Amino acid sequence: MRVLITGAAGFLGSHLSDRFIKEGHTVIGMDNFITGSMDNIAHLMGHERFSFINQDVSNFIYVAGELDAILHFASPASPNDYLEHPIPTMKVGSLGTHNTLGLAKAKGARYLFASTSETYGDPLVNPQPETYWGNVNPNGPRSCYDEAKRFSEALVLAYHRYHGLETRIVRIFNTYGPRMRLNDGRVVPNFIGQALTNKPLTVYGDGSQTRSFQFYTDLVEGIYRLLFSAETMPVNIGNPGEMSILEFARAVIEHADSKSDIVFTNPTDGRFTDDPKVRRPDISKAKRVLDWEPKVGLADGLFETIAYFRDKV
Ligand code: UDP
Numbered sequence: 125m126r127v128l129i130t131g132a133a134g135f136l137g138s139h140l141s142d143r144f145i146k147e148g149h150t151v152i153g154m155d156n157f158i159t160g161s162m163d164n165i166a167h168l169m170g171h172e173r174f175s176f177i178n179q180d181v182s183n184f185i186y187v188a189g190e191l192d193a194i195l196h197f198a199s200p201a202s203p204n205d206y207l208e209h210p211i212p213t214m215k216v217g218s219l220g221t222h223n224t225l226g227l228a229k230a231k232g233a234r235y236l237f238a239s240t241s242e243t244y245g246d247p248l249v250n251p252q253p254e255t256y257w258g259n260v261n262p263n264g265p266r267s268c269y270d271e272a273k274r275f276s277e278a279l280v281l282a283y284h285r286y287h288g289l290e291t292r293i294v295r296i297f298n299t300y301g302p303r304m305r306l307n308d309g310r311v312v313p314n315f316i317g318q319a320l321t322n323k324p325l326t327v328y329g330d331g332s333q334t335r336s337f338q339f340y341t342d343l344v345e346g347i348y349r350l351l352f353s354a355e356t357m358p359v360n361i362g363n364p365g366e367m368s369i370l371e372f373a374r375a376v377i378e379h380a381d382s383k384s385d386i387v388f389t390n391p392t393d394g395r396f397t398d399d400p401k402v403r404r405p406d407i408s409k410a411k412r413v414l415d416w417e418p419k420v421g422l423a424d425g426l427f428e429t430i431a432y433f434r435d436k437v
Pocket residue numbers: 202203298309310311312314315326327328329333335369396399400
């Protein structure tokens with residue numbers, strides 16, 4: 125297949141590019157480096173089946189030749205990044221989705237959209253099944269991300285229903301691993317960076333809020349299966365191993381063999397506003413329609429991620 129991956133220089137886009145190259149496909153990566161990094165794809169540059177276009181997908185995009193699939197992964201994805209870039213975040217999750225859908229329609233390509241557990245907002249149901257409509261503040265600081273992703277889901281399904289486009293939607297839950305940016309502000313790079321430099325780990329609030337962390341290899345496998353499946357409606361891909369952020373802080377300290385303490389802080393710049401109190405994927409649908417479940421436990425995932433960050437701090 126000839127595949128376009130937007131956000132190819134990002135954490136997930138670059139790992140997906142690797143997977144498609146490994147499977148023998150041809151990949152065209154697209155990124156404007158707003159949060160992505162050339163370091164993530166440098167090893168692919170010069171590969172005979174990889175090419176790269178430096179372009180903002182929120183503007184009209186042109187790709188020559190046939191395309192069999194488009195995976196739209198371009199977007200700032202950490203609360204820090206979308207607070208810093210709220211308008212590009214909204215544009216890539218609306219105009220960018222529209223442009224890539226239009227391209228998919230023109231090329232007759234299958235389309236996969238990177239959605240998010242943020243579509244559930246601060247959920248009143250735990251774990252979250254795909255049928256849950258969510259509890260999203262439409263005008264809070266996180267809304268630029270949450271509402272763009274929700275709008276995109278609606279647009280993707282409108283293209284499916286009206287134009288008959290083959291579409292897929294993956295709802296991605298917290299994912300971590302090598303190639304995250306050390307300073308992206310998310311809890312995994314923050315805690316690992318702090319632990320490796322023996323600085324206090326900054327737990328927001330009282331740390332009782334929960335997340336469920338998935339290693340990137342499990343996500344990539346789930347996305348690959350979803351693309352080749354027949355499932356049009358959204359599918360959660362995440363690890364149901366739920367823990368509090370305080371428990372997670374302790375786990376990072378232990379696995380990094382760190383002397384760090386834990387401090388409790390309350391960021392007032394919007395990062396912590398509407399912070400979901402619980403989050404855990406219901407993955408029954410992924411098990412049923414993709415025969416997928418996560419394989420990598422927290423200890424192994426943290427081991428690899430801490431090793432990656434060790435020479436970055
Ligand atoms: N968090 C924290 N300390 C940090 C960064 C994040 O306690 O230094 C918390 C944050 O409030 C949230 C959880 O960790 O409850 C996950 O945050 P992240 O930014 O990774 O992503 P989110 O799941 O909120 O999109």
